[in-house]
Amino acid sequence: MxxxxxxxxxxxxxxxxxxxxxxxxxxxxxHPRRAEVNHRLANQNKRIHNEVKEGEITKSQARQLHKEDRQIRQEERDMAAQNGGHITKQEQRTLNQQENQVSRQIGK
The missing domain is CATH 1.20.5 (Single alpha-helices involved in coiled-coils or other helix-helix interfaces)
Incomplete structure (x- = not known):
């Protein structure tokens, strides 16, 4: 017993x-900062798919853009792992700048 x-x-x-x-x-x-970064990545993913569908970019270009987004997502995960599950404001700014660079490439 x-x-x-x-x-x-x-x-x-x-x-x-x-x-x-x-x-x-x-x-x-x-976490709000992570959610914002990830929301932008999801939005860019939709934009890439839409651009391919409309014939604005090639599948090869889309693959490259998706690769860059995956790298940003992995960097976000790595940053969060180092900071107890969240990212700092500076890290968010850095990720947003990287997302802006990819965003400008979509639909060029």
Missing amino acids: NRIVKALAISAVALSATTGAFAQTQWQKD
């Missing part, structure tokens, strides 16, 4: 630790 109580206690502690980690992960993904 004592073993069962200990096992249940250990399970409860493990469950609460997992739940806490999940809540923190959700906050990290939904």
Whole structure:
């Protein structure tokens, strides 16, 4: 009986630790600065697809633009990992400048 109580206690502690980690992960993904950067990336993705569909850019150009966006997204994830799940205002500015460069290439 004592073993069962200990096992249940250990399970409860493990469950609460997992739940806490999940809540923190959700906050990290939904951080306002990260959300803004990721929203812009999603918008650019739609613009690239639209430009290909309309024949404004080639599939090769689209691949290159998507590659640049993926690199920006990875950089955003790396920055967030170093800062407890969020990015600083300066990091956001840096990412926005990179997104602006890609944005100017879309539909040239």
